[in-house]
Amino acid sequence: ITCNSFPCGLLAGSVFGAVIAILGGILIPVGDMIIERTVKKEAVIEPGTTAYDNWAASEIAIYRQFWFFDVKNPQQVVQEGAFPEVQEKGPYTYKTRYLPKANVTFNPNNTASFVLPLGAIFEPSMSVGPEEDTVTSLNLAVAGAYSLLPPASHILLDMVINSTNSSLFQHRTVKELLWGYHDPILKDTIGLFSPYNGTTDGPYNVFTGKDDISKLLCGAKDEPELTSYLFVFRSVSASYEKTMNLKGIEVYRYSLLPSTLASPVDNPDNKCFCRNYETTKNCTLAGALDISSCSDGRPIFISLPHFLQGSEYLREVVLGLHPDEEHHKTFLDVEPITGFTLNFAKRIQVNMMYGPAKDITVLNKVKDHTLLPLAWMNETATLDDKTADMFKRELLSRIDMLEIVQQVLLIAGVIIFCVCLIAFFCVRRKSKANLG
Structure with a gap:
């Protein structure tokens, strides 16, 4: 051969x-x-990369939807000590995070500093009604003053409440409750998010990922705002839930760990959020974190909407709450190759505590400390079709082609x-x- x-x-x-x-x-x-x-090259936060362009001024619209808890029986609560009965009212939707990051500075230690200009534009087409819709809600000044002032001052506070024709509850518009109104007791402007428009959030300081991509956008200092993009004043952890398809892109869904809002008895890391043994049933209540130390001493608590993952007691003393895992949980969808978050829903409920006070007329019939929901917020954004097509064309299609050749x-x-x-x-x- x-x-x-x-x-x-x-x-x-x-x-x-x-x-x-x-x-x-x-x-x-x-x-x-x-x-x-x-x-890694395109994911690093520095001028010229794809990640920087989206990070500095994201083209993805971010919306905040608000649902308010309208109190249906305010007189019975004040005069008879009845449990408050609430009815959810919303959503009222605002476009937020539409302004680019400001004062962006790149530091020698591979971090970037910036501030977030704040603004909110009402979106009538995505809302159930106008900003002028009225809600019966807890009187923020009364509940706050009762909590801040010592019992010896309650008689004086009662006189002020009566002289201003105030009560435990008030009727306010959606716009007033969110962005502020002039309060007759405090003689000042107060609101759930007052002041907001025209202000800035920050400064933030995050890693650019240049030296270590695993630290991308992680907080570079030990400050609560820097370690969390899900809860204000609270760093959180999320766990893998499932793999999903988002506009033809495979993403991993991550949700909050149940331990995030667990009672200090079950999660010792939450012990600093239990400041009052009486109002928290000896720190055994789950589902709400006391952030009064971050809100000038006002009895503010944050939770998931409708006290999802919270103790049954919270829903026994406030009637009309119906937690639903699908509609009330916080999650983010991450593309596993790049690590980019392509879809998220940050859902937080703001609650305020009030309780019995014998020297305050509007509180002397109250039987126990009550954590009353004021409103819950869903801050959400998702990948639009244009960006999804670009993402698939510029990255995923090339990866697929390389795999096919292999x-x-x-x-x-x-x-x-x-x-x-x-x-x-x-x-x-x-x-x-x-x-x-």
């Missing part, structure tokens, strides 16, 4: 197939390295190698049989 014979050609074909298969196999780790290098080379090489080698042995056996 000479080198120019058919069997020799088959043997050469099997070698060629083996080379192609090996090349396909080599491309797998090499391709992964190329993908990882490209992703697989074609590997499979084709193995097939050529096997076919040629089998054919070679068959021809060789036939040739030996003919010679015999």
